[in-house]
Amino acid sequence: MAAALEISGLTRRFGGVTALAGVDLSLLPGEVLGLIGPNGSGKTSLFNVLSGHYAPDAGAVRLDGRDIAGWAPRRIARAGVTRSFQNLRLLKRLSLYENLRAATHSAASGRELFWQSRAAKRRERSQLMDLLALFGLEDKADDAPGALTLVEMRQLEIARLLAARPRLVLLDEPAAGMTPAETARISRIIAEHVLPGRSVIVIEHKMPLITALCRRIAVLQAGVKIADGPARAVLDDPLVRQSYFGSRPC
Amino acid sequence: MDSYTISVLSNIGLFSFLAISAWILLIAGEISFGQQAYFALGAYGAGIATAVWQWPFALGLGFGIVLGAGIGALVAWPAMRLTGVHFAIATLAFAEFLRSGLNIFRYRREVGGYLTGPDGANGFRDIRWAYEAGVEPLGYLILIGGCLLSVIALVACLARGRGMALLRIVGEDPILAAMQGISVARVRIGAAALAGGVAGFGGGLYAHMATYVEPAQFGVMPGVHALAYGLIGGLGTVFGPILGVLVDIGALESLRVFSGYRMIVFGGLVALVLIVRPRGLLDEAALRRGLAWLRR
Numbered sequence: 001m002a003a004a005l006e007i008s009g010l011t012r013r014f015g016g017v018t019a020l021a022g023v024d025l026s027l028l029p030g031e032v033l034g035l036i037g038p039n040g041s042g043k044t045s046l047f048n049v050l051s052g053h054y055a056p057d058a059g060a061v062r063l064d065g066r067d068i069a070g071w072a073p074r075r076i077a078r079a080g081v082t083r084s085f086q087n088l089r090l091l092k093r094l095s096l097y098e099n100l101r102a103a104t105h106s107a108a109s110g111r112e113l114f115w116q117s118r119a120a121k122r123r124e125r126s127q128l129m130d131l132l133a134l135f136g137l138e139d140k141a142d143d144a145p146g147a148l149t150l151v152e153m154r155q156l157e158i159a160r161l162l163a164a165r166p167r168l169v170l171l172d173e174p175a176a177g178m179t180p181a182e183t184a185r186i187s188r189i190i191a192e193h194v195l196p197g198r199s200v201i202v203i204e205h206k207m208p209l210i211t212a213l214c215r216r217i218a219v220l221q222a223g224v225k226i227a228d229g230p231a232r233a234v235l236d237d238p239l240v241r242q243s244y245f246g247s248r249p250c
Numbered sequence: 251m252d253s254y255t256i257s258v259l260s261n262i263g264l265f266s267f268l269a270i271s272a273w274i275l276l277i278a279g280e281i282s283f284g285q286q287a288y289f290a291l292g293a294y295g296a297g298i299a300t301a302v303w304q305w306p307f308a309l310g311l312g313f314g315i316v317l318g319a320g321i322g323a324l325v326a327w328p329a330m331r332l333t334g335v336h337f338a339i340a341t342l343a344f345a346e347f348l349r350s351g352l353n354i355f356r357y358r359r360e361v362g363g364y365l366t367g368p369d370g371a372n373g374f375r376d377i378r379w380a381y382e383a384g385v386e387p388l389g390y391l392i393l394i395g396g397c398l399l400s401v402i403a404l405v406a407c408l409a410r411g412r413g414m415a416l417l418r419i420v421g422e423d424p425i426l427a428a429m430q431g432i433s434v435a436r437v438r439i440g441a442a443a444l445a446g447g448v449a450g451f452g453g454g455l456y457a458h459m460a461t462y463v464e465p466a467q468f469g470v471m472p473g474v475h476a477l478a479y480g481l482i483g484g485l486g487t488v489f490g491p492i493l494g495v496l497v498d499i500g501a502l503e504s505l506r507v508f509s510g511y512r513m514i515v516f517g518g519l520v521a522l523v524l525i526v527r528p529r530g531l532l533d534e535a536a537l538r539r540g541l542a543w544l545r546r
Contacts, residue, residue, distance in 0.1 A: 051429055052428075052429075053425070053429070072428070073425075073428040073429050074428045074429075074431050074432060074433050074434070077428070077429050077430060077431035078431040082429075083429065089423060089425075089426045091418075091419060091422050091423060091426070092422070093418070093422055093529070093534045094415075094418060094419070094422070094534070095538050095541075098415055098418075101415060102415070102419050102426075102427070102430050102432075103430050105412050105415065105416055105419070105430065105431075105432055106430060106431025106432050106433075107431070108412055112411050112412050113408065113411050113412055113413040113416070114407045114408060114410075114411045114413060115407055115410060115411045116410060116411050116412065121410075142538055142539075142541060142542035142545070143538070144534075144535065144538065164430065164431070
């Protein structure tokens, strides 16, 4: 099967710091990859390059065969790549409904800038309300996200992600700041709603979430991929354990 | 209606164009101290079109709108790379550049045996369409009101479609907007064109009411006020900036109690509102509640 995402030799430097040093990574259609590594190892930098926020200094990113490296974020989003953010990026001044709707604008025609027919509006509303209902947020559709709990905010972000109908999803620490019970909940939600039919990369430090969602894990350390393979094997790899936890004191 | 009331209401109407213009950019996340430049462009453009070129009034107004929108988009193209204070300074710089330019802009042609047209710092006299067409002040006030309604209707259309939502998303988080596939550059240039066009519309109407315009009228103060109107009235709906104009021109400038203290009271009011309600009286939360109530 041809890879959905094929990253080769991806390099990104910030002054003297090399955040990504020739990373190779590939993802099959529908595959879920856990991306782990210590803080500062380049995980989020990789997402930032994949989503177009940073241009790479070298290397290629092939999405369904097209090299998207260096494309503008807007173009990459339109090609079907959607990401979540480590520290939640919600539109605090807009309603939950408008937060979801934000993901649908780019696919709409220019004519809809000035006018949406009643039927089109109703169709859009019912689709987005169904999506909110999936997460039990439909009653809060007209509220601002400020009133939500952390888990609900993550759910809203996931709902927005789904509203964009992505092919490749990049989840950046979806369980950041959550209790174990909340982590288990968000993990179930991701398994149920995000994974089916999509290629997904998940960054997370919480191993229960990674092991619950991903059969394959890749490990970054100082911008270099040091392991990539079946979850169990990677987590038991002494090199990985050392990079994550440090060596055992003698 | 006595002539004083008519003139106050006309001023409220005309300033509303300028206020809505600055408000559109506020929604898109940009602070402009320079919308008076597009008001001036509309005034001079529409004035030249009717007085010098002898175009029909409606066409002249249209020319003022196109000029405001076109130059607005042109200025936004480089300026949108700036944000916050830097963008604000750029708008101010352009407005002052334009005002200085108008001070040396001479374009006088003979029309019906008289020289007419802009004469640098001496201003631009005899924009006489309303006088020649026999439009009374009350009639002209109704015309201003009608034109203002058309702008409100345009904003309502944008709010019904996706336009307003795009402005708000780009205004709140341009990085997120881009990652949702939205072209931030296009939205910003579109907002600047829209804002320039609305200001140009008001400028054209102003020139034909006043019959005389001069560069000194388009200094920094009207631009600062226009911005403050949206901030006082609120960023939630298009009625916010109009409310701001009503408070300032309708009450502070027109009521005798405030005579001599207008700027002091106005400044205090701006500070107070920004502390108590940072997004203005009719803010986005008020809009959300209103929409939820309508849907009930």
